Amino acid sequence: MQSTLSTAIALWRAGKPIPLTIFAALAEQGYDVPALERFYRRQTVPQKEPSHV
Numbered sequence: 001m002q003s004t005l006s007t008a009i010a011l012w013r014a015g016k017p018i019p020l021t022i023f024a025a026l027a028e029q030g031y032d033v034p035a036l037e038r039f040y041r042r043q044t045v046p047q048k049e050p051s052h053v
Contacts, residue, residue, distance in 0.1 A: 004022055004025045004026060004029075005026060005031070005036075007022060008022050008023075008026060008033075008036070008037075008040075009036075009040050012036075012037055012040040012041050013040055013041075013043060015041070018033075018037075
């Protein structure tokens with residue numbers, strides 16, 4: 001079973017928003033959720049469109 005934090009990280013790395021329930025749980029645990037989201041979304045590697053040459 002994944003922790004709430006690891007679930008949120010996996011969603012952010014996939015470029016998806018987290019559900020409000022996860023946001024609330026993390027905030028209740030004392031996490032700065034917006035800062036975590038900014039950090040983990042930056043770690044995603046953007047998918048490049050294939051270039052036509």
